[in-house]
Amino acid sequence: MKPHQLDELRAAFGARLHENISMANYTTARVGGSAVALIPTHTQEELSECAQMLWNLSMPFIILGSGSNILVSDKGLDVIVVHNRAHNVRIKTNSDSPYIEAESGAILGTVARQSALRGISGMEWSAPIPGTVGGAVYGNAGAYGNSIQSCLKMAKILHKTEGVSDWPVEKLNYQYRSSVFKREKIPAVILSATFNAVQTSREEAWEKIDAYQVHRKETQPPGASMGSTFKNPPGESAGRLIEAAGLKGHRIGRAIISPIHANFIVNLEGATAQEIYQLMKLAQETVADKFGVVLEPEIEFLGDFS
Template sequence: MKSLLTDLPLQKLREQFGERLQENVRLANYTAARVGGPAEALLVVNSAEELERAVTTLWELKVPFLILGGGANVLVSDQGYRGVVLLNRAHTIKIHAQTEPPTVWAESGANLGMIARQAALRGLSGLEWANTVPGTLGGAIYGNAGAFGGDMHGNLLMAEILHPSEGKQTWQVERFGYEYRSSVLKRSGTKAVILSATLKLERSTPQAVKEKMEEFSTRRKQTQPPGASLGSMFKNPPGDYAGRLIEAAGLKGMRVGGVQVSPVHANFFVNTESATASDYRQLIEIVRKTVEEKFGIRLELEVELVGDWQDNETILKGQQ
């Protein structure tokens, strides 16, 4: 297949990254919803140091890039991504059980649930809510992921950040300006990259932590659908729930192409049979319009649209 790399400095990229650089890679294989067109190029990074070097190189070459972790909470266009996708597999986890408070340090590509389970094995509490949250630490910090009353705002102590003009920095939690499912990085579009982070924990017992995690896991299985999805599609509006509004609007179970509003939880859109990103976008628009007409509430996306979209779809991205 002919490479899509028409506008990127392909030769320079090959010189920098060698055979690690993959071309014309289908992103559906790397997203939680199993949708998304091709990336012009893809590079796997296996450590925070590799991530730092790759990002620095791409900034120097003025090449657009997208960091993809677990592929949750992102809807990648069917047209794919014009640039380099960095697949973040930097996943080292270090538990510091003797510090006060006890902490866990992890690279930004570490699976959030794995971090929670590693802490639980040592009888360290505080991340039980994260056990079944999909995605990586970096994505969770970026979007202030949360569940069951916990979130990253409550656990993050500090993070190591790579800034395009200011270099490597350590940001304390206050610097992130956390709001509901949002951070200053997400709101401002700042191009800084999260390399690693330290989270605070509490001492408990392995059994107590395990029981709490099992309780949350059972509740999630009862209320959230299995299968390929993006996670929660919309943020909950103040004083209400997006899922309740969608269900009250009569949209539970609705289909567009291969994607369906889940019959289990209406704020989850499930890829039931070879859905496309366009199917998702159309269903998003129908749900938003119907809920707004019935209740006067404009639902705000929790997921982010990335990649190469047509003009009318790009407008949707601007409403994040």
């Protein structure tokens, strides 16, 4: 980024602009170089205002929530990072059609637990997922046979040229771990989402959450990771294929293909993004050679990995 562009950003955002920020502190894998600048936003209105100002300034930017499902290059990012911390949740209970409305920076697990406390069911499956509502809507997050596609009613979207509008779930054109936003890189920001729900008892909702969390602890590794590394191929399991290829527990530097679940790469404290990237390439090449299956990343790469 050129010096005059940074000057424009400083003039526009003042003390809200944080420069030369290590992305390792903002990603669940705890790796990544520095971003040229980061702007935190705490409400839906701040997020919208920030995006519109950056579009007006013709500044490239990305929206970052919890930092899961991404791998940031060790070389850093020459774009603005908008840190989405808008996390308000509103739960409608006193009607025949209860629903959950959450701002896009809200953590899915928080949404699930707050809903359960109100005796509202529908999001329990998402309780163990560390991502945000916005990231989940963007990537059609899912677990335990459920997905965002199956429970989303609509999303409030800020489009660069069309302003704010409500998009019904059909408009997001969901596919497995993908949406029209992820595939087509539409210049838009997810502001909030409304989820369908049903009334239940607090005890029943919490029982489901406890069961999902116990299952996650038994089957997925602790520690710093991106989450699931690869999408499951049709009718197959990426983790099973990587394990069958003999790579479970394989290490490069301080990164390891988890001995608990082979579709997770764990940072053993001190790993680099390049080491994780090399493990991913090794898994893809080995599985392709042995089984003729091309593993497609579920995570997104940010920055230069050449």
